Amino acid sequence: MNYPSKILERAVEEMANLPGIGKRTALRLVLHMLNRPKSQTAALSEALSKLVEDVKFCKKCHTISDLDICEICSNPLRDQTLVCVVEDVRDVMAIENTGQFKGTYHVLGGKISPMEGVGPTQLNVSSLVQRAKNDEIKEIIFALSSTMEGDTTVFYLFRQLKEYNIEFSTIARGLGVGDELEYADEATLVRSIQYRVPYSDQKF
């Protein structure tokens, strides 16, 4: 592609470096930026530069935060003895959006995946072991994806942590709320029946 301007070309190339954005989409986005008020693109540019400069990761749970210790970890109303282990920040946001979880988190930053060359050392595992050792953690909930990598990661973490006096649980697998039984896949249905819940224990 011949660009009529080097400045345009550089902007397109930097945008096209983002995942899922090709050269054509990048060009469309950049031309859109030129057609809207300058201030909007200046605001985008500043927000991104602030992002990489000022954003922090909580020293305790590794979630993205504006402070050294995130609002959840420093909140006395949250149960600090209950830790939910998740893959990334999006999972924290998803659970926080439910407004139902009153414990804290630990963000691993990924899953163990030999295929993608991600081993335990690339993840925030040692800090979790440290928290188990030092803190008064009573229960750890593994809230990872129900995939080969997710299960492998849970198994690895469990082996690292089992020596401590902690209860372990995983989030429930089963039919989604509103799902119709006849369309459920076999594996899910089997889990749903195996881990059935006494009717008197139902939480509405």
Add this chain to the structure above:
Amino acid sequence: MNYPSKILERAVEEMANLPGIGKRTALRLVLHMLNRPKSQTAALSEALSKLVEDVKFCKKCHTISDLDICEICSNPLRDQTLVCVVEDVRDVMAIENTGQFKGTYHVLGGKISPMEGVGPTQLNVSSLVQRAKNDEIKEIIFALSSTMEGDTTVFYLFRQLKEYNIEFSTIARGLGVGDELEYADEATLVRSIQYRVPYSDQKF
């Protein structure tokens, strides 16, 4: 959506202001930026800020340029008497990529579209009329999309420009190179037959 960090939230919101990028995609992109080396996102931020600050539009043909007069308009090897009228910069790039056109351009910046509230005054029409008046333009090629809006725009421009001693043409419509006749739509096939080219005039 509750974001764990205001800085993150602002970056996501600015990204989600771009067309075709929703909140979820924006979050995915922003988290990707946090996972890659800082310098890459800093480069993106700088490229965008440079884009809105430094990019210019050619004073003659309105294409994006690093200079006041673009490289095409200032190139003595290009035929300044032949002007190809296009909708936007992408069209200039598409035609330039063929490497076959030796004239110059005039970028309208859109098409007349009452539906979208775009009238002739929003487009670079007066400067084209000015060029027709002052410059020695021999031929104007209308290279606009073959849509209702494109045809309306061509008709409007023709009425504005017909008093000057200029030849007008539109790009040829017909079967694409490599197209099979049986799959062509009717309108295209009709144009292909109406505007047939003497075999001896074929350019290979």
